[in-house]
Amino acid sequence: PPDTVPELCGHALHPAGSLLRALGAGGGGKQVLVDSGVGPALGEALTGMGLPIAITCFVLAAAVRIIQGSATVACLTAVGLVMPVIEQLNFSGAQMAALSICIAGGSIVVSHVNDAGFWLFGKFTGATEAQTLKTWTMMETILGTVGAIVGMIAFQLLS
Incomplete structure (x- = not known):
């Protein structure tokens, strides 16, 4: 019936309204990171600690993901931060692919x-925030960590 169309649309x-609100907040958070210079400072701090590059890629992406929320922004930010270091080390295409896996893994942890x-x-799913933290967050963290470990192993085997 025509009278139920507005109700169905509403x-x-x-759920889309909640999603758009979260996306907007994530975009604002990303801009704060960019404008404040936290990203480059974090990149310099991690590379200066002498961590292996594969671990640095994972940690940078994970840090941005946790702070900002977007996996896409975490990937792009981590790549931008580590690329100057990676370019100087002349890694092969296969090694770069392994580092990409480490970044991708870091970008999905701790949602x-x-x-x-x-x-x-x-x-x-109708889950509460607590249930979503116990299921979605844990699943994403396990998935990202295991993926990054595979990337780290591949990087070592290719070195």
């Missing part, structure tokens, strides 16, 4: 309330 768009995916999962 019901369908409700929490500043991540649109966290809210999307929670809204569409």
Whole structure:
């Protein structure tokens, strides 16, 4: 019936509103990182600690992900921070691919309330915030960590 169309549309768009709110907050947080210079400072600090480059890639991406929330922004930021170091070391294409896996793994760990995916999962499954932290966050952290370990092993084997 025509009178239920607005109700159906409102019901369908409700989860999208939460998602858009989380995306907007994530974008604002990313801009704060860029404008404040925290990203380059973090990159310099980690590379200055003498960590292996594969671990540095993972930690940088994970730090940006935890602070900012977006996996895409975490990947792009981590690449931008480590690329000057990586370019100087003349890694092979295969080694670069392994480092990319480390960055990708770091970019999905510890998904929490500043991540649109966290809210999307929670809204569409009907999970509470606590349940989403126990399921979605843990799954993403395990997935990202295992992926990064595989990337680190591959990098070592290719070195």
